[in-house]
Each structure stands twice: as C-alpha cells, then as structure tokens.
Amino acid sequence: MSFLYTDEQRQIGESARRRLASSYSAETLKRLLDDPGRCDESYWRVCQEMGWPAMAIPEDYGGLGLGLIEMTIVAEAAGRVACGAPYLLTSYAAAQAILLAGDLSVKAAVVPRLASGEQIGTIAFAEDANPISLRPTIVFDGQTITGTKRGVLGGSRADLAVALAVRDSRLALVLVDLTGQGVSRGFLDTFDNSRNMADLTFTNAAALPLDETDALSTAWSVLDRAAVVLAAEELGGADACMELARDYANTRQAFGQPIGKFQAIKHKIAEMYVANQIARANCLESALRFDRSLPASTPLAAAARISGICAYDFASRESMQTFGGLGVTWESDLHLHLRRARSCASVLGSRFIWEDRLVAALEAEL
Amino acid sequence: MTAVLLTELEAYRSTARAWLESNADRYGAAARKGLSERDDLELGRRWLALKYDSGYSGISWPRQFGGEGLSALHQAVFAEEELPFGFPTQYFQISLGQPVPIMMHYAPAEVIRQFVVPALRGEQIWCQLFSEPAAGSDLAGLRTRATRHGDEWIISGQKLWTSWAQYSDLAVIIARNDPGLPKHRGLTYFWLDMRTPGITVRPVKLADGSADVNEVFLDEVRVPDSQRLGKVGDGFAVAMHTLVIERYAAGADETGYGPELGSFLRLAREARLGSGRALDDGRVRASVAEAYRLQQALMTVRSKAFLEAANGSEPGPEGAIHKLVSVRSRQKLSELAVDLLGPEAARIPDATAKSDWIASWLAAPTGRIAGGTDEILLNTIAEKILGLPQDYRPDKGIPFDSIR
Numbered sequence: 001m002s003f004l005y006t007d008e009q010r011q012i013g014e015s016a017r018r019r020l021a022s023s024y025s026a027e028t029l030k031r032l033l034d035d036p037g038r039c040d041e042s043y044w045r046v047c048q049e050m051g052w053p054a055m056a057i058p059e060d061y062g063g064l065g066l067g068l069i070e071m072t073i074v075a076e077a078a079g080r081v082a083c084g085a086p087y088l089l090t091s092y093a094a095a096q097a098i099l100l101a102g103d104l105s106v107k108a109a110v111v112p113r114l115a116s117g118e119q120i121g122t123i124a125f126a127e128d129a130n131p132i133s134l135r136p137t138i139v140f141d142g143q144t145i146t147g148t149k150r151g152v153l154g155g156s157r158a159d160l161a162v163a164l165a166v167r168d169s170r171l172a173l174v175l176v177d178l179t180g181q182g183v184s185r186g187f188l189d190t191f192d193n194s195r196n197m198a199d200l201t202f203t204n205a206a207a208l209p210l211d212e213t214d215a216l217s218t219a220w221s222v223l224d225r226a227a228v229v230l231a232a233e234e235l236g237g238a239d240a241c242m243e244l245a246r247d248y249a250n251t252r253q254a255f256g257q258p259i260g261k262f263q264a265i266k267h268k269i270a271e272m273y274v275a276n277q278i279a280r281a282n283c284l285e286s287a288l289r290f291d292r293s294l295p296a297s298t299p300l301a302a303a304a305r306i307s308g309i310c311a312y313d314f315a316s317r318e319s320m321q322t323f324g325g326l327g328v329t330w331e332s333d334l335h336l337h338l339r340r341a342r343s344c345a346s347v348l349g350s351r352f353i354w355e356d357r358l359v360a361a362l363e364a365e366l
Numbered sequence: 367m368t369a370v371l372l373t374e375l376e377a378y379r380s381t382a383r384a385w386l387e388s389n390a391d392r393y394g395a396a397a398r399k400g401l402s403e404r405d406d407l408e409l410g411r412r413w414l415a416l417k418y419d420s421g422y423s424g425i426s427w428p429r430q431f432g433g434e435g436l437s438a439l440h441q442a443v444f445a446e447e448e449l450p451f452g453f454p455t456q457y458f459q460i461s462l463g464q465p466v467p468i469m470m471h472y473a474p475a476e477v478i479r480q481f482v483v484p485a486l487r488g489e490q491i492w493c494q495l496f497s498e499p500a501a502g503s504d505l506a507g508l509r510t511r512a513t514r515h516g517d518e519w520i521i522s523g524q525k526l527w528t529s530w531a532q533y534s535d536l537a538v539i540i541a542r543n544d545p546g547l548p549k550h551r552g553l554t555y556f557w558l559d560m561r562t563p564g565i566t567v568r569p570v571k572l573a574d575g576s577a578d579v580n581e582v583f584l585d586e587v588r589v590p591d592s593q594r595l596g597k598v599g600d601g602f603a604v605a606m607h608t609l610v611i612e613r614y615a616a617g618a619d620e621t622g623y624g625p626e627l628g629s630f631l632r633l634a635r636e637a638r639l640g641s642g643r644a645l646d647d648g649r650v651r652a653s654v655a656e657a658y659r660l661q662q663a664l665m666t667v668r669s670k671a672f673l674e675a676a677n678g679s680e681p682g683p684e685g686a687i688h689k690l691v692s693v694r695s696r697q698k699l700s701e702l703a704v705d706l707l708g709p710e711a712a713r714i715p716d717a718t719a720k721s722d723w724i725a726s727w728l729a730a731p732t733g734r735i736a737g738g739t740d741e742i743l744l745n746t747i748a749e750k751i752l753g754l755p756q757d758y759r760p761d762k763g764i765p766f767d768s769i770r
Contacts, residue, residue, distance in 0.1 A: 002666045002670040002672075003670075003673065003675060004673050004674065004677060011421040038431035101570035108700060148517075183403075187579050197560070205476065246752050246753070246754065249754060250753070250755065251752060257755075258755050260748075260754040260755050261754075261755045261756070261757060261758055263741070263744075263745070263757060266744070266745070266748040266754050266757075267741070267744045267745075267748065269748060269752060269754060270744040270748040270752065271747075271755075272686045273687075273747055273748075273751065273752060274690065274691060274747065277663070277667065277687055278659065278660060278663040278683040278687075278691065279663075280668070280684075281662070281663035281664070281667050281684075282659055282663050282666070284666060284670075285662065285666040299658065299662075300662060302659075303653070303655070303658060303659035303662050303663070304659075306655060306656075306659055307659050307663065308633070350649070352652075354650075354655070355648075355651050355652050355654075355655040356651060358654075358655045358658060358659070359645070359651040359655055362627075362631060362654065362658065363631070363635070363645065366628070366631055366632065366635065
C-alpha cells in the first residue's frame with residue numbers, strides 16, 4: 001500500500017522536532033533517574049500546548065480528528081529526545097479503549113479531558129510480563145475493583161486507568177479514577193524512572209464497566225494500536241543514536257584516520273540505518289492500515305513493534321560501542337537511550353509476545 | 367495529477383494481469399517443468415515474441431526504437447505482475463536489463479534500431495563482459511586490455527561470471543585502454559558480436575550445480591572504433607550507469623528471489639518437532655516473524671518509491687537496502703526450511719530457487735555476491751547515504767601499472 005505524507009503531516013513532524021529539540025534537557029532526564037514517582041512536567045506541558053493528546057481523538061470528543069499516522073509522527077519526534085514521560089502513549093491507549101468500548105455518556109464525559117491533556121490516562125491490562133493477563137487477580141463486582149496491578153506504565157501520575165479485571169470468571173474492561181478513594185500507588189524505582197511506573201493497589205475502588213462481553217479482543221485492539229505508537233517512539237530513539245554514532249565516527253580520529261573509515265564501525269552504522277528503515281516502513285504501513293481500516297493491521301502492528309525493538313536495541317547498544325569509553329560514562333547521553341530502549345522493549349509485551357501474535361495472525365490467514 | 371496516473375496504472379495492472387493469467391498454462395512454471403535448458407530457452411524466446419506482439423515488451427522504451435513509450439511505472443507494474451507466474455525470462459533479464467538500455471543511451475540511432483527489436487523478441491541475447499578473475503567488487507581493477515590500431519581496437523584478456531554468455535549473440539565490454547592512468551580512468555566501453563574470432567566461452571559450474579555464468583576468453587578480438595560507447599577513458603562512468611540500473615532491477619522481489627513466506631508457513635505447519643507442530647515452536651515462530659517484518663518493510667519501501675515517482679519526486683535512498691535485506695533473509699529462512707524438511711532435505715533439488723527451499727538455500731550465497739556484495743552495499747549505504755568516509759584505498763590516484 002504505502003502513502004506519502006501530506007504537507008500538513010510533514011509540518012506536524014517538523015514543528016514537533018523543533019519544539020522538542022528546544023525543550024530537551026538531558027540534565028533533567030538524568031535528575032529524574034534518581035527521583036522515582038516524578039516525571040518531566042515541562043515535557044508534558046509541551047505536549048498539551050502543542051495539542052498532541054488531542055490528535056487521534058475525534059472532533060466530537062474534543063479532539064483534532066487526526067489518526068494513528070499523526071500519532072506516530074509525533075511519537076517519533078518524542079523518541080528522538082528520549083522524552084521524559086510516557087503519557088502521550090498511555091493517554092492515547094486509554095482514550096482508544098474508551099472510544100472502542102465505552103458508551104456515549106462515558107465517552108462524552110471522559111475523552112474530552114484526555115484530549116485537552118487536563119487528565120492523563122493509562123492502561124492496566126497486565127499483571128506480569130504478558131501484556132494482557134488472561135486470569136486477572138483483580139476482581140470487579142459491578143461497581144468496584146479490588147486487587148493489585150503491577151508496574152503500570154505512567155501509573156505514578158495518571159488520573160485514570162482502563163483496567164482488565166474479572167467478574168464472575170469473565171473478563172471485564174473497567175474505567176477507574178486513580179485519584180479517588182481506595183487507590184494507592186507504590187512508585188517503582190526503575191532504571192528508566194521518567195517512565196513513571198507504579199504498582200496500583202485497589203481496595204473497593206469505584207470502577208465503571210466499559211466492556212464485559214468482548215474485553216479480550218478490545219484489549220488487543222488497543223494494544224495493537226499502542227504498539228505502533230511505541231514502535232514510532234523506538235524508531236525516533238534509534239535514529240537519534242544512529243546520528244550520534246555517525247557524527248562521532250566522522251570526527252573521532254584513531255590510528256591516523258576518522259574511525260568511520262574502518263568497516264567494523266562504518267558497517268555497524270550502515271546496519272543501524274538498515275534496521276531503522278525497516279522499522280520506519282512497518283510503522284508507516286501499520287498506522288496507515290489502522291487509519292484506513294485495511295486488512296492485516298494486526299500482523300503489521302506486530303511487525304512494527306518487533307522492528308522498533310530491534311532497531312532501538314541495536315542502535316543504542318552499538319552507538320555506545322562506537323563511542324568507546326566515552327559512551328559508557330554518566331556524562332554521555334547515550335545511556336538514556338540504552339535505558340529507554342530496554343524499558344520500551346519490556347512494556348506492552350516483549351518481542352516474544354509480538355512474534356507469537358504476528359504468527360498467529362498469519363496462521364489464521366493460511 | 368498523481369491520482370489520475372495512479373488510477374491509470376491500476377487499470378493497466380488489471381489488464382496486464384488478465385493477459386498474463388491467460389498465458390500462464392502455456393508459458394508459466396507448470397509448462398516449464400521437466401524441460402531441458404535448451405527447450406526452456408526456446409520456450410522463453412516464444413514467450414518474448416508473444417509479449418512483443420502483444421505490446422508488453424520494452425514498455426518504458428521509446429516507440430521509435432520498438433518500445434511502448436509508457437512510463438517506468440508501467441514497466442514496474444508489469445514486472446511485478448509477471449514475476450509470480452515463473453515465466454522463462456531469466457535468459458533475457460541481463461540482456462534487456464542493462465546492455466540494451468545502455469546501447470539506447472550511447473549508440474547511434476541506426477545501430478539502436480538494428481538491435482532493439484531482435485533483443486525484445488528474444489531472437490538475440492546480450493551479455494555484459496564486466497567482472498574478471500581479479501576484478502569483482504573492485505571492477506576498476508580489471509586487466510583486459512584494449513589497444514588501438516587505427517580505426518580498430520584489439521581486445522585481449524579474460525572475463526568471469528558473465529551471465530548467459532553461452533547463449534549470447536552480442537555483448538558490451540569494458541577494457542583498459544591506458545594502464546598508465548589511475549585505475550578508474552583509462553577504461554573504455556564497447557559493444558561487440560560474440561561470434562567475432564578470438565572469443566571462447568566456457569560455462570562455470572556453480573556450487574548449486576547451475577551453470578548460468580561463464581568465463582570468456584578474448585584473444586586479440588578486433589572491434590571497430592565505431593563500436594565504442596562513450597569517450598575513450600570514460601568506460602567506468604558508463605559501467606557505473608549500468609550497475610545503477612542493475613541494482614534497481616535486482617531489488618524487485620521481497621523474498622530475495624526465494625520461495626514465498628506462505629510456503630515456509632505451510633511447511634512448518636506440516637513438519638513435526640518433537641511431539642508438536644514445528645510452527646508451534648518459538649524458534650520457528652521467531653524466524654517467521656523476522657522474515658515477515660523484513661519482507662513487509664521492503665514492500666512498503668518499494669510502494670513508497672513507486673508513489674514518489676508517480677508524484678514526480680525522487681524516490682528516497684532507502685531503496686538501497688532492498689537486495690541486502692531480502693537476500694540475507696532468504697538465506698536464513700532457506701536454511702531453516704531445509705532443517706524442517708527432515709529426510710526429504712537430502713534429495714537433489716529439481717526445481718528453481720523460487721519454488722524449492724533446497725535450491726534456494728544452495729543458490730543463496732550467489733545472491734549475496736552477485737550484483738554487489740553485502741559488504742559493498744553496506745559501504746554504499748554508509749558513504750552515499752550517511753556521509754561516512756571512504757575506506758582507506760592504497761591504490762587511489764596511482765597509475766594502474768604501478769599498483770602492487
């Protein structure tokens with residue numbers, strides 16, 4: 001299929017890159033590494049000011065009526081600067097879940113507040129390394145939920161969550177106000193603290209049912225879309241690493257020549273370019289398939305997700321190698337990307353999960 | 367404008383597909399099964415003649431020379447549709463892909479008129495005498511000499527890896543006219559008749575048992591100066607022009623010219639690992655996912671280049687990854703397919719790399735070398751796209767005859 005960016009889409013990308021480059025601060029990110037439970041508030045203000053949380057939300061609900069393609073454009077720009085909060089992703093996922101499963105009154109009440117960025121949303125489908133727990137320990141009694149969700153992305157700061165719970169042995173997607181009674185947050189001190197992970201413990205916390213008939217497939221639909229946004233963020237980070245390595249290889253001299261003249265270095269950087277182009281193509285194509293309701297969006301979302309993981313892992317790991325000793329210092333910004341690459345790889349399901357999802361989708365078509 | 371063009375291209379695609387389907391039984395993969403190479407080549411010639419008569423050859427070439435005068439996009443659409451049927455076109459791929467287009471670019475009009483139609487109809491085949499035993503990736507290191515005697519050149523030397531030279535009637539050749547100059551200069555490009563006295567063709571059997579390529583010996587072969595293409599000393603630039611066309615043409619198949627991924631999936635569904643299906647094994651699933659994501663990405667890169675061309679803009683540089691990624695991936699997937707075949711894997715392949723995993727695996731190393739090795743492609747990406755420095759080249763700027 002494929003498509004070419006419109007002038008408007010190109011503009012969204014350019015203004016995002018410009019705005020983020022001017023507000024990026026590696027020092028802020030490094031400070032956050034020592035400070036669990038806090039996020040880069042200035043980054044989130046930029047997101048709100050630029051209208052990014054509203055982008056993929058229909059105009060009827062206070063959004064801009066754009067799509068996943070535009071989300072990936074901004075996510076890529078945010079990934080380039082290892083953005084200091086996951087809310088663009090988590091709020092998007094929460095909004096999609098509500099849009100897919102909520103009734104009119106819930107959508108009208110909640111989605112506009114996510115669109116304006118006044119509220120931050122997240123999803124809590126997982127209870128372990130699986131992105132969706134098939135037997136959640138969280139119990140929904142029709143009005144409240146009780147139990148613990150571990151390691152919720154953005155959980156330390158989000159205002160609401162769409163959680164997967166169980167009611168009378170059936171899966172249910174419910175909406176929970178995280179600022180209400182019966183919710184406690186245990187901040188996790190992680191190697192990538194600005195992603196604001198937290199354990200959320202619910203004790204008879206008020207919850208609204210969103211989907212009690214097809215919760216599993218709704219959850220997967222949300223994850224598929226979120227995986228594409230995350231892949232775009234990974235791509236942005238991978239491109240930033242590749243460019244840092246390239247620029248360094250062009251200037252650093254050793255054995256009487258720039259190290260970029262040695263094929264061991266030069267081919268490594270060319271391989272980063274290759275991996276990034278693969279990720280870029282799959283992000284582009286999967287976003288297009290969702291936006292235009294074309295077939296094979298699921299295996300392509302998985303392809304984008306796996307390609308994003310591979311590209312970011314490779315570029316972050318090997319850009320450090322290219323920098324040598326300088327690359328492994330706290331001073332260098334590369335460890336921010338190394339951390340982010342791994343934290344991206346391990347949330348919303350690892351590559352193993354997405355490989356299985358991809359092959360299952362192909363098998364169904366055989 | 368773009369929308370109109372795209373609609374027209376889709377209409378062209380469906381007409382072409384219908385026509386191809388109507389001829390699949392007589393000329394496609396099934397019709398070729400069990401044929402000797404000679405008979406297959408003859409079937410190929412008949413297929414090309416039919417294509418010519420039906421207006422499906424030289425699609426993007428000028429009408430004045432016998433082409434159809436349509437766009438390169440029409441040509442790409444037709445090639446895309448033709449590929450899956452497995453028609454016997456391989457003998458003519460180089461011929462129509464590089465030498466004849468180069469002739470159209472550099473030869474005088476009357477010469478072009480004489481040769482284009484016979485080549486399109488498959489009556490004549492062209493090869494390109496480029497690589498040599500000591501000049502592969504480093505083409506400019508070639509040693510075949512061209513010495514001028516009045517209005518004639520006398521060419522002597524040895525070429526290697528020349529595809530289909532054994533069936534070729536004509537050839538383009540690059541030879542060294544001045545060894546006193548640095549290696550990239552001092553090369554000149556010609557065309558010649560393969561029946562000229564002094565030419566000996568000997569097929570080279572490859573690791574997979576095939577013999578598409580040849581060594582070609584040239585012993586004082588006389589070529590008139592009127593058969594020179596480009597200026598004396600400009601041969602390398604003309605050759606580079608050819609290779610650009612070749613790299614583009616070689617990258618059209620996301621499977622890396624191996625079998626389709628669906629065929630691997632079916633194999634993995636049938637094959638057993640322990641007490642379960644191979645397809646349920648995580649390692650097998652990871653390999654399928656890997657091949658899928660690479661092939662899909664290449665498809666997207668290609669469609670995007672297509673749209674960019676339709677839009678009148680220059681396609682992005684990412685097309686350069688196509689051959690590198692597709693053939694590497696095909697090699698790995700073919701190895702695993704052979705593993706899954708079990709005892710069946712020991713048999714001698716009786717089909718082509720496009721339809722048989724064993725044949726695909728055996729021929730994959732060739733794919734990673736021919737038309738630009740992986741290493742040269744990585745250099746190209748690093749230097750041309752990313753702006754990294756050229757490798758250390760001790761022979762740079764030194765007269766060819768002084769290089770040790």
